[in-house]
Amino acid sequence: xxxxxxxxxxxxxxxxxxxxxxxxxxxxxxxxxxxxxxxxxxxxxxxxxxxxxxxxxxxxxxxxxxxxxxxxxxxxxxxxxxxxxxxxxxxxxxxxxxxxxxxxxxxxxxxxxxxxxxxxxxxxxxxxxxxxxxxxxxxxxxxxxxxx
Amino acid sequence: xxxxxxxxxxxxxxxxxxxxxxxxxxxxxxxxxxxxxxxxxxxxxxxxxxxxxxxxxxxxxxxxxxxxxxxxxxxxxxxxxxxxxxxxxxxxxxxxxxxxxxxxxxxxxxxxxxxxxxxxxxxxxxxxxxxxxxxxxxxxxxxxxxxxxxxxxxxxxxxxxxxxxxxxxxxxxxxxxxxxxxxxxxxxxxxxxxxxxxxxxxxxxxxxxxxxxxxxxxxxxxxxxxxxxxxxxxxxxxxxxxxxxxxxxxxxxxxxxxxxxxxxxxxxxxxxxxxxxxxxxxxxxxxxxxxxxxxxxxxxxxxxxxxxxxxxxxxxxxxxxxxxxxxxxxxxxxxxxxxxxxxxxxxxxxxxxxxxxxxxxx
Numbered sequence: 001x002x003x004x005x006x007x008x009x010x011x012x013x014x015x016x017x018x019x020x021x022x023x024x025x026x027x028x029x030x031x032x033x034x035x036x037x038x039x040x041x042x043x044x045x046x047x048x049x050x051x052x053x054x055x056x057x058x059x060x061x062x063x064x065x066x067x068x069x070x071x072x073x074x075x076x077x078x079x080x081x082x083x084x085x086x087x088x089x090x091x092x093x094x095x096x097x098x099x100x101x102x103x104x105x106x107x108x109x110x111x112x113x114x115x116x117x118x119x120x121x122x123x124x125x126x127x128x129x130x131x132x133x134x135x136x137x138x139x140x141x142x143x144x145x146x147x148x
Numbered sequence: 149x150x151x152x153x154x155x156x157x158x159x160x161x162x163x164x165x166x167x168x169x170x171x172x173x174x175x176x177x178x179x180x181x182x183x184x185x186x187x188x189x190x191x192x193x194x195x196x197x198x199x200x201x202x203x204x205x206x207x208x209x210x211x212x213x214x215x216x217x218x219x220x221x222x223x224x225x226x227x228x229x230x231x232x233x234x235x236x237x238x239x240x241x242x243x244x245x246x247x248x249x250x251x252x253x254x255x256x257x258x259x260x261x262x263x264x265x266x267x268x269x270x271x272x273x274x275x276x277x278x279x280x281x282x283x284x285x286x287x288x289x290x291x292x293x294x295x296x297x298x299x300x301x302x303x304x305x306x307x308x309x310x311x312x313x314x315x316x317x318x319x320x321x322x323x324x325x326x327x328x329x330x331x332x333x334x335x336x337x338x339x340x341x342x343x344x345x346x347x348x349x350x351x352x353x354x355x356x357x358x359x360x361x362x363x364x365x366x367x368x369x370x371x372x373x374x375x376x377x378x379x380x381x382x383x384x385x386x387x388x389x390x391x392x393x394x395x396x397x398x399x400x401x402x403x404x405x406x407x408x409x410x411x412x413x414x415x416x417x418x419x420x421x422x423x424x425x426x427x428x429x430x431x432x433x434x435x436x437x438x439x440x441x442x443x444x445x446x447x448x449x450x451x452x453x454x455x456x457x458x459x460x461x462x463x464x465x466x467x468x469x470x471x472x473x474x475x476x477x478x479x480x481x482x483x484x485x486x487x488x489x490x491x492x493x494x495x496x497x498x499x500x501x502x503x504x505x506x507x508x509x510x
Contacts, residue, residue, distance in 0.1 A: 025307065054307070092478070101243065
């Protein structure tokens with residue numbers, strides 16, 4: 001699981017104005033996969049490969065990534081920390097890799113619950129949820145630690 | 149614009165109903181996307197007779213995918229208008245894939261031959277490429293390209309680890325070329341020799357992560373061609389060799405694709421070889437939604453000409469293109485480009501072009 005980063009300047013300003021940090025900064029993210037394809041840990045490079053079609057399997061199963069909206073807080077943090085590119089750029093890259101035939105078409109999910117439901121539904125699914133969501137994962141979904 | 153050959157023409161409306169009707173209700177797991185483009189352009193040699201302009205809304209593509217475990221299906225169905233201003237239908241890709249492990253994925257059907265980067269990196273939809281069209285050397289068979297862009301047969305690919313880096317291989321075994329250079333042998337092979345293609349790529353890690361460096365070797369037997377009324381003359385059977393190298397890099401806002409080819413058509417009767425050399429370099433850098441780019445292309449046909457391409461030495465050329473792509477939204481890209489084509493033939497005027505395009509992907 002990735003903890004939240006220190007508050008950025010924009011978040012500090014928001015905190016000063018509203019008295020509360022934006023929800024996006026209050027939580028980190030976690031990468032989850034189907035329990036049938038349980039993988040203890042992946043390197044950042046492995047995760048980048050899975051989300052760009054350079055790696056196609058997880059525990060022998062064809063990978064399908066679950067993507068979230070471009071402005072979704074856990075997904076934005078995930079893309080920023082793993083890829084260091086804008087979320088829209090990654091989504092565009094995924095679209096191109098699907099067109100090339102190098103990736104399966106991603107499943108779209110808007111909330112943690114939708115991600116968990118999708119990932120629990122098929123062995124090759126991987127997705128991103130907020131850290132809070134990992135406290136009530138069903139047995140069909142497990143967290144993957146992300147190494148350096 | 150080249151005509152759509154090898155195409156079974158059906159009324160476009162009927163074809164659209166067939167394609168969408170077959171795809172949508174069959175299963176919720178089948179995904180359908182739409183690609184295409186609308187173009188407008190001007191080309192001139194500086195004379196009244198050498199000038200032409202107009203608009204084109206000639207391409208609509210249905211891109212269909214489906215997955216079931218490690219099996220997957222992909223089809224790219226293109227409705228395209230030809231020189232006769234009538235739409236025809238072409239199934240450009242139809243693939244059934246099975247993914248066994250990272251080191252082995254098998255595919256069967258009609259697919260884009262694993263040659264260079266562009267051919268199976270951008271496919272038919274113009275949405276992802278910076279220019280309004282492919283470089284000429286890697287254009288499709290019915291658009292005057294030099295490579296065998298499509299193969300019908302079986303394909304295998306995979307990746308092996310080389311330390312932290314990767315080695316990717318692609319193998320194609322197919323029907324190969326037809327006697328007519330514009331035809332893809334999608335139904336049957338008209339000669340016994342099969343085409344065989346191997347592509348190897350090195351994908352380094354670390355500071356060079358994202359770089360692709362590779363090479364190709366393709367061999368095929370091309371059947372003899374009979375003379376036709378108003379068409380090309382007879383031609384004996386040929387052996388085709390294609391060797392190519394390529395490099396691509398798309399990290400750090402950069403867009404770099406470089407490809408070079410040597411293609412031999414050897415006459416089996418006489419042993420005479422005809423070597424054509426071609427290549428291009430396409431360089432760009434993104435600034436937010438804007439991707440300005442430049443492209444240089446070079447093609448040199450043999451002094452005695454190439455009987456299969458039906459090109460003489462004077463048909464060789466250099467082409468210069470500069471343009472910009474604006475990624476307006478997730479679904480729309482606006483493009484504008486200017487180009488100049490300088491022929492190798494003496495006393496031939498330079499051809500200047502201006503083109504705009506709206507490319508879509510829904």
